[in-house]
Amino acid sequence: MSLSVVILTKNEQENITDCIKSVKFANEIIIIDDNSTDKTIQIARKQGAKIFERSLNGDFAAQRNFGLNKVTSKWVLFLDADERVSRQLAEEISQALNDSFVAASGFYVRRQDFLWRKPLKYGEVGNIKFLRLALKKAGQWQRKVHETYKVSGRVKALKYPINHYPHQDIKVFLEHINFWSSLHADANWLEGKRSNLAKIIFMPIAHFVKNYFFKLGFLDGMSGFVFALIMSFHSFLAWGKIWTKQQK
Structure with missing residues (x-):
């Protein structure tokens, strides 16, 4: 398996440790930091992540594409700092990418949102999936806000979720x-x-x-x-x- 994880951060000292720990199975962890003023960078560096600092300037697609250009692995997974790769998803990704013939250029991943540590099963976040895992050379991010990953080739879907813990109060x-x-x-x-x-x-x-x-x-x-x-x-x-x- 050849996998890099790109994580966008800004003042995420409360989240970054758990986020990085959830993707320790990857070959490379890259942090793209938007001028954090807390201990995000120091914590991420201690966890073995590569750090690149870049101002967001309201353009999430450009920020993710900047991270994409820093990737040295064949595959790349994109995360936000308040997201965690579930244990089952980590195993599923490893199995999929270790397959001798991966018949896909990318994978949709389901996201499970939590509010106050309770899963939100309904509403606008109750059943959503995003294209987050793809071959490095297969695509680019588009749109400044509500950015989307445009990947050429066949795209499959993974079963297990990324867990999302935004705004817990x-x-x-x-x-x-x-x-x-x-x-x-x-x-x-x-x-x-x-x-x-x-x-x-x-x-x-x-x-x-x-x-x-x-x-x-x-x-x-x-x-x-x-x-x-x-x-x-x-x-x-x-x-x-x-x-x-x-x-x-």
């Missing part, structure tokens, strides 16, 4: 929502999308209804309610920030 959740809503507002603005009172009022309501009712978020209990509510607030912020741009 409401304060951090709101900080993340404020950050992401700004990026989404900027991206939508550049795409020519504009806001108005109706969008500011009704898009968040529609987002909540979609998450909580149509996607069965209520089955996740209080965690599902909080997730649906805060994601609707994300929608409110994104459309509101576009509206403020229009007033300038």
Whole structure:
């Protein structure tokens, strides 16, 4: 097996150790750090990771492609610092890549989100998968925000998940929502999308209804309610920030 793991970081001292430990089976671990001011880099270096510092500048695809260019292995797996490769997935990846003939250029990986250490089985994150594992030479990342990995050739799917532990308290959740809503507002603005009172009022309501009712978020209990509510607030912020741009 020839596998590198690329992890994007910014002030992830609380997460980076567990993230790196979950991918110790890889041949190479690469950190692309966006000007961390905490101990992220020091901790990652002690764990044996290679460190490269680069400003994100709101472009996640460029950040991941920068990491892709640093990879020395045949295969590459992309992670965020608040993600963990489950033990079963680690074994599945090792088995797949050790196969003498891997009939694929890439693999979709399911992601299991957790809120307050409880798995979210429903809502918009209840059944999602991402193309995260691929041959180094098979593709590139595209789009600044909500970036996607475009890989040429056959793509298969793995069974076991990456576990995702974002915003484990409401304060951090709101900080993340404020950050992401700004990026989404900027991206939508550049795409020519504009806001108005109706969008500011009704898009968040529609987002909540979609998450909580149509996607069965209520089955996740209080965690599902909080997730649906805060994601609707994300929608409110994104459309509101576009509206403020229009007033300038």
